[in-house]
Amino acid sequence: MMFGKWLIRRVSGVACRSRPRPSQRRGITDTAFIVSAEVQHALQTHRPVVALESALITHGLPFPINSETAGSLEAIVRSTGCVPATVAVLSGRVHVGLTASERQQLSDIETNGPMVKISRRDLGAAIALRRSGGTTIAGTMVIAHAAGIRVFGTGGLGGVHRGGETTLDVSADLTELGRTPIAVVSSGVKAILDIARTLEYLETQGVPVVTYGPTNDFPAFYSRCSGYKSPWRVGSSVEAASIIHNNQALGLQTGTLFAVPIPEEHEAPGARIQEAVDIAIEESMQNGMSKRGNDVTPWLLRRVAELTKGDAIQSNIALLKNNVRVAGEIAASLNQHFD
Numbered sequence: 494m495m496f497g498k499w500l501i502r503r504v505s506g507v508a509c510r511s512r513p514r515p516s517q518r519r520g521i522t523d524t525a526f527i528v529s530a531e532v533q534h535a536l537q538t539h540r541p542v543v544a545l546e547s548a549l550i551t552h553g554l555p556f557p558i559n560s561e562t563a564g565s566l567e568a569i570v571r572s573t574g575c576v577p578a579t580v581a582v583l584s585g586r587v588h589v590g591l592t593a594s595e596r597q598q599l600s601d602i603e604t605n606g607p608m609v610k611i612s613r614r615d616l617g618a619a620i621a622l623r624r625s626g627g628t629t630i631a632g633t634m635v636i637a638h639a640a641g642i643r644v645f646g647t648g649g650l651g652g653v654h655r656g657g658e659t660t661l662d663v664s665a666d667l668t669e670l671g672r673t674p675i676a677v678v679s680s681g682v683k684a685i686l687d688i689a690r691t692l693e694y695l696e697t698q699g700v701p702v703v704t705y706g707p708t709n710d711f712p713a714f715y716s717r718c719s720g721y722k723s724p725w726r727v728g729s730s731v732e733a734a735s736i737i738h739n740n741q742a743l744g745l746q747t748g749t750l751f752a753v754p755i756p757e758e759h760e761a762p763g764a765r766i767q768e769a770v771d772i773a774i775e776e777s778m779q780n781g782m783s784k785r786g787n788d789v790t791p792w793l794l795r796r797v798a799e800l801t802k803g804d805a806i807q808s809n810i811a812l813l814k815n816n817v818r819v820a821g822e823i824a825a826s827l828n829q830h831f832d
């Protein structure tokens with residue numbers, strides 16, 4: 494009984510603080526942190542917003558597919574009744590919500606020069622040194638949270654790299670999920686990573702991993718099953734939103750990982766992709782790429798795409814579109830049922 498009372502008080506206490514206020518940005522000036530008018534309006538009027546990352550534009554997909562895909566993802570978010578907020582850093586300014594020309598600027602590296610891959614550690618430096626770049630899942634989570642956004646749709650989460658137990662190459666995406674209350678909707682992690690250790694690490698970080706689909710299978714990006722199970726499963730956006738709501742009501746500051754299996758009709762010919770993944774990993778160990786810090790993920794992604802002659806990219810786009818639709822439905826349910 495006592496616990497019940499405490500919980501209710503705590504829940505209602507938290508509920509009024511459910512949306513981070515702009516003060517969470519602390520001292521950063523409005524000129525260095527630009528929230529588009531549309532996103533600002535949506536947040537102020539309590540309409541659902543879905544964050545989208547931009548490292549997939551700058552480092553995940555080739556030009557011009559990256560630009561087209563970024564545009565379609567925003568359109569899909571809109572079709573769910575939510576406002577898309579693509580996060581990026583342009584000339585040292587953090588942007589939450591991009592115009593089409595800003596998206597284009599990030600996409601075309603030939604014309605606009607190299608882009609930085611911006612994770613949590615890179616944010617302050619990219620702003621200080623006036624750089625432009627795409628934010629990773631970790632980088633996007635930091636910014637989206639500061640802006641007051643709670644749901645984020647993307648493709649593949651970073652993880653523990655193979656051999657990570659000795660190299661300590663563990664993506665900052667995992668620790669970010671442990672410390673920032675954003676729900677990330679992805680298709681699990683790629684088979685270029687050590688999936689078992691990635692799941693162990695998420696458990697250590699206190700991150701709920703929830704498959705959004707018919708079974709508990711934890712997906713492996715191009716394939717619907719990785720051979721590992723998620724501890725939780727939901728079958729609807731309302732259930733998913735309820736998990737986010739209850740974590741928040743308890744005052745947990747952890748994120749949630751929703752893992753959405755790639756739609757069956759787009760599941761890539763698994764054996765072929767797996768073969769390409771194995772070749773790419775072997776090559777990265779031989780040519781030293783595997784020791785090149787944050788370059789290794791983009792290098793592996795590019796090599797797998799080359800080896801599969803683009804099949805991998807088509808599957809990648811299909812799952813991205815599906816994930817941001819699910820993210821939109823979850824954000825809309827959170828808004829409709831729990832606010």
Ligand code: PSU
Nearest residue numbers: 548549553629630649651664665787790
């Ligand atoms: N996995 C993909 N596509 C991607 C990425 C990962 O299938 O584009 C990007 C995401 O932005 C992710 C980042 O946050 O790579 C992880 O990089 P690292 O392993 O260096 O943390």
Ligand code: MN
Nearest residue numbers: 662663786787
């Ligand atoms: Mn790394």
